[in-house]
Amino acid sequence: MKKLVVVSAAVATVAAAGVLFTRRRMTTAQPRDERSRWRVVTVQRSEADVVGAMSPLTALGSGIETRLSTAPGDRGTELAARILPGSDLEPDELRIALRQTKQLAEAGEIAVVNPAPHGHRPSTPQGLLLDRVAKAAEGKGIL
Amino acid sequence: MRALVWQGINKLAVETVDDPRILNPHDAIVRVTASVSCGSDLHLVGGYVPTMRAGDILGHEFLGEIVEVGSAVTKRRVGDRVVVNSFIACGQCWYCLQGKTSLCDNTNTAPGLNDALFGASLGGCFGFGYTTGGYAGSHAEYVRVPFVDVGSFVVPDGVTDAQAVFASDAVPTGWMGAYESNIQPGDVVAVWGAGGVGQMAARSAMLLGASRVVVIDRIPERLAQVRDVIGAETINYEEVDLQPELRELTGGRGADVAIEAVGLEAHSPGIDGVYDKLKTNLKLQTDRPTAVRQALFGVRKGGSVFILGVYAGFVDTFPLGAMMNKGLTVRTGQQNGHQYIPMLLERIQRGEISTDHLATHTMSLEDAPHGYEIFKNKEDGCVRALFVP
Numbered sequence: 001m002k003k004l005v006v007v008s009a010a011v012a013t014v015a016a017a018g019v020l021f022t023r024r025r026m027t028t029a030q031p032r033d034e035r036s037r038w039r040v041v042t043v044q045r046s047e048a049d050v051v052g053a054m055s056p057l058t059a060l061g062s063g064i065e066t067r068l069s070t071a072p073g074d075r076g077t078e079l080a081a082r083i084l085p086g087s088d089l090e091p092d093e094l095r096i097a098l099r100q101t102k103q104l105a106e107a108g109e110i111a112v113v114n115p116a117p118h119g120h121r122p123s124t125p126q127g128l129l130l131d132r133v134a135k136a137a138e139g140k141g142i143l
Numbered sequence: 144m145r146a147l148v149w150q151g152i153n154k155l156a157v158e159t160v161d162d163p164r165i166l167n168p169h170d171a172i173v174r175v176t177a178s179v180s181c182g183s184d185l186h187l188v189g190g191y192v193p194t195m196r197a198g199d200i201l202g203h204e205f206l207g208e209i210v211e212v213g214s215a216v217t218k219r220r221v222g223d224r225v226v227v228n229s230f231i232a233c234g235q236c237w238y239c240l241q242g243k244t245s246l247c248d249n250t251n252t253a254p255g256l257n258d259a260l261f262g263a264s265l266g267g268c269f270g271f272g273y274t275t276g277g278y279a280g281s282h283a284e285y286v287r288v289p290f291v292d293v294g295s296f297v298v299p300d301g302v303t304d305a306q307a308v309f310a311s312d313a314v315p316t317g318w319m320g321a322y323e324s325n326i327q328p329g330d331v332v333a334v335w336g337a338g339g340v341g342q343m344a345a346r347s348a349m350l351l352g353a354s355r356v357v358v359i360d361r362i363p364e365r366l367a368q369v370r371d372v373i374g375a376e377t378i379n380y381e382e383v384d385l386q387p388e389l390r391e392l393t394g395g396r397g398a399d400v401a402i403e404a405v406g407l408e409a410h411s412p413g414i415d416g417v418y419d420k421l422k423t424n425l426k427l428q429t430d431r432p433t434a435v436r437q438a439l440f441g442v443r444k445g446g447s448v449f450i451l452g453v454y455a456g457f458v459d460t461f462p463l464g465a466m467m468n469k470g471l472t473v474r475t476g477q478q479n480g481h482q483y484i485p486m487l488l489e490r491i492q493r494g495e496i497s498t499d500h501l502a503t504h505t506m507s508l509e510d511a512p513h514g515y516e517i518f519k520n521k522e523d524g525c526v527r528a529l530f531v532p
Contacts, residue, residue, distance in 0.1 A: 096253075107235050108169070109215075115164075119148030119160050130193075137273065138255065
């Protein structure tokens with residue numbers, strides 16, 4: 001039974017990784033220009049406050065375009081950004097920058113966990129895969 | 144420092160690890176004085192939530208003393224004795240401002256994982272793997288607490304560690320299930336699960352005016368705690384036919400409010416339990432929804448169901464027809480305890496909520512692997528194991 005549980009957990013991890021890395025192909029038969037589409041976060045702050053926290057986006061250089069608009073229902077500001085044609089930026093970089101801008105504007109800091117204390121980490125295939133999934137998850141997502 | 148780490152499925156050990164340090168200006172370092180096992184940990188220990196990395200520190204329900212604060216901390220000071228909410232919330236995003244702190248937008252460092260699994264990311268949590276951000280857990284001598292001004296609460300005078308530690312998670316989780324079910328005076332409330340959260344949900348329902356509270360489980364010593372300490376009625380589902388028994392106790396109506404406090408490793412003596420266990424073992428479903436199914440059947444027409452137990456992914460044989468045709472209101476969620484903990488600590492101080500009876504086994508952190516063994520197997524009457532680093 002223990003072996004079955006171990007195998008099952010490994011299968012589940014692989015499945016989670018599969019979902020993470022292949023969602024776009026699974027859900028969109030013919031995606032529009034996915035790489036350069038607008039990506040949007042809602043920030044519970046005024047436009048002026050958002051502008052003051054946009055250093056993660058400005059660090060990406062001239063390869064992006066941004067726009068700000070008032071969010072409905074007193075939910076602050078909608079911050080949108082997209083990768084311009086010709087830029088070699090990856091969508092993951094833009095997602096990370098948008099999330100970090102929102103964190104800076106709302107919470108005043110960017111969430112981090114490492115370096116975190118931990119015990120011995122053996123280099124098992126499942127562990128290495130999980131490391132890769134966790135790292136990729138910083139920049140992946142529906143955003 | 145010493146810490147309890149997850150080494151693999153059903154394999155725990157205490158190892159020497161690095162001390163945590165301040166990483167952000169709103170952080171604090173807390174010297175842990177008590178940290179307890181929780182039923183949701185077992186989903187991690189057993190590999191049902193496969194986002195723990197070997198070496199991760201387990202634990203999320205704790206209290207301790209602040210020994211260091213970051214430069215932007217304003218409300219807490221070194222020396223404060225605090226209980227810390229298991230979920231990490233920024234306190235500033237739209238969800239936090241609505242009181243839905245477990246849904247915080249800004250504290251999960253791996254949001255893509257939740258986006259893929261759930262369609263959106265929930266907040267960070269201590270010791271719960273990458274699903275909730277990969278934060279180190281509390282079964283350790285020290286823990287880093289992000290946004291300590293938001294997530295920590297000074298323990299009132301006269302409240303012991305063994306009382307206060309459950310205000311970190313079990314008490315606010317149970318309170319949330321009862322309070323957000325909008326219990327009315329005269330309601331009959333049925334609670335599935337007589338563990339820490341189920342007992343706290345039952346006590347909360349009584350405080351909120353329920354006329355009758357019935358807790359359903361199969362572990363005799365837990366049911367005895369419900370009767371003797373909480374003051375609610377009990378049903379041992381291995382001794383009776385549950386649904387007719389429940390109907391009899393509720394005047395033929397069914398429960399006005401059903402609160403499920405069991406989670407994805409639910410047990411049932413019937414064919415449905417065998418079916419659910421087989422399917423989870425074969426990974427044809429990730430969770431066993433047995434108790435949820437029973438709650439949806441046991442609640443009255445037009446009643447309210449709160450799912451407090453932790454579920455990780457997908458199930459089948461979910462009685463959607465019962466839910467729809469009976470006109471049920473179903474609420475769910477990880478605990479949003481930040482708004483409730485100060486009030487709950489006062490209730491503990493006044494003796495309105497008893498908690499320390501849950502800590503049936505107090506032991507050194509060095510003995511934590513044994514603590515989880517008896518907790519998991521429900522041996523020696525273990526309801527919760529409390530670890531003292």
